Amino acid sequence: MAHDKSDDKLAIYRSGEVAASYDRRWRGSSGRARDQRKQRALGRALEHFDGARSVLDVPCGTGRFHDLFASRGWRYCGADAASAMLTVAREKCGTSNWIAGDLTRLPFADRSFDLALCIRLMHLVRDERLREAFLAELARVSRIGVIVDYRQDQALRVWLGNARAKLGLRAKRPGALPLEHIRREVESSGLAVREFVPVRRVPYLSDKIVVVALHRATPSAPAPRP
Numbered sequence: 001m002a003h004d005k006s007d008d009k010l011a012i013y014r015s016g017e018v019a020a021s022y023d024r025r026w027r028g029s030s031g032r033a034r035d036q037r038k039q040r041a042l043g044r045a046l047e048h049f050d051g052a053r054s055v056l057d058v059p060c061g062t063g064r065f066h067d068l069f070a071s072r073g074w075r076y077c078g079a080d081a082a083s084a085m086l087t088v089a090r091e092k093c094g095t096s097n098w099i100a101g102d103l104t105r106l107p108f109a110d111r112s113f114d115l116a117l118c119i120r121l122m123h124l125v126r127d128e129r130l131r132e133a134f135l136a137e138l139a140r141v142s143r144i145g146v147i148v149d150y151r152q153d154q155a156l157r158v159w160l161g162n163a164r165a166k167l168g169l170r171a172k173r174p175g176a177l178p179l180e181h182i183r184r185e186v187e188s189s190g191l192a193v194r195e196f197v198p199v200r201r202v203p204y205l206s207d208k209i210v211v212v213a214l215h216r217a218t219p220s221a222p223a224p225r226p
């Protein structure tokens with residue numbers, strides 16, 4: 001699958017220098033707060049995965065979410081297209097499974113993992129068909145479902161970005177999408193969206209949204225007792 005020009009920014013993660021400094025963004029008080037907000041939103045999204053024990057984290061980057069799953073006793077596998085990011089992940093997190101792989105063609109059989117997790121990728125990809133190809137692959141390798149994050153357009157920073165683009169103060173409008181577009185796109189993979197988990201509780205403060213999407217045959221909660 002060809003990546004369009006707007007996806008070139010994904011290539012920066014192949015650089016050893018970028019990989020080595022990637023985790024700095026989660027340091028300092030605002031970096032830590034951003035990371036904690038995302039981890040909290042993921043904790044809430046995981047409530048839909050009762051009984052799940054294995055996760056494929058792709059792209060895993062430097063292993064940001066390894067501990068979230070290891071601390072819950074899940075079998076964790078991280079995959080990423082950039083070996084530089086995987087090198088940092090291995091050094092930082094130790095011996096878990098770290099695999100070089102492209103999200104358009106993952107080296108796993110169908111339904112190999114209970115959950116497929118995809119964080120901080122979709123907003124970097126302007127090509128909708130490529131995003132759909134990623135989603136199809138996430139759906140294929142997962143048994144229960146997928147957690148994926150997007151940028152949604154009902155947020156102050158998106159409105160500001162749009163205004164700056166209009167005034168010529170930035171090159172492109174932010175790549176944020178309406179929630180209904182995100183739902184359609186995610187459901188193009190055959191999954192059903194069960195929840196949009198906002199990363200911040202106050203409306204309009206964050207453009208980040210975590211989407212929980214399950215395979216249609218999977219009930220989202222245990223069946224009620226008779």
Ligand SMILES: C[S@@+](CC[C@H](N)C(=O)[O-])C[C@H]1O[C@@H](n2cnc3c(N)ncnc32)[C@H](O)[C@@H]1O
Pocket residue numbers: 010013014058059060061062064079080081082085101102103104118119120121
């Ligand atoms: C912004 S980082 C996100 C990493 C991690 N999920 C996090 O939240 O820190 C984006 C990652 O996507 C990886 N990537 C880009 N294109 C990919 C592809 N087609 N398949 C797998 N990984 C890809 C990059 O190598 C990079 O590590």
